[in-house]
Amino acid sequence: MKIHLTSAAAGFLLLAGIGAAAAQDVVIAPEQETVIKEYVHKQPLASVKVPGVELNIGSTLPDTVELHEVPNVKYRYVVVDNRTVIVDPGTRKIVKVLD
Numbered sequence: 001m002k003i004h005l006t007s008a009a010a011g012f013l014l015l016a017g018i019g020a021a022a023a024q025d026v027v028i029a030p031e032q033e034t035v036i037k038e039y040v041h042k043q044p045l046a047s048v049k050v051p052g053v054e055l056n057i058g059s060t061l062p063d064t065v066e067l068h069e070v071p072n073v074k075y076r077y078v079v080v081d082n083r084t085v086i087v088d089p090g091t092r093k094i095v096k097v098l099d
Helices: 002-024 030-042
Strands: 076-080 083-088 093-098
Touching (some): 030 093
């Protein structure tokens, strides 16, 4: 029984690691990041609070947070705790935190 439990735990940790790595594999091309930064600067948003969510790459924002479009860019943005975050609209996962 211990062997099965240990194998299951190892499998879970492996899958969790793969998920974390996949979330960090999103690469925004420098020119696309420039477009996003310029647009965000021209279209400032009020900062929102999202209790219980850490602003880390891979964190998921709840459906209650409104994501805002950047023209001709796949990703969306929102300002949380005075920090602009770039979000994949399909998964609502943070792909980049702009400073």
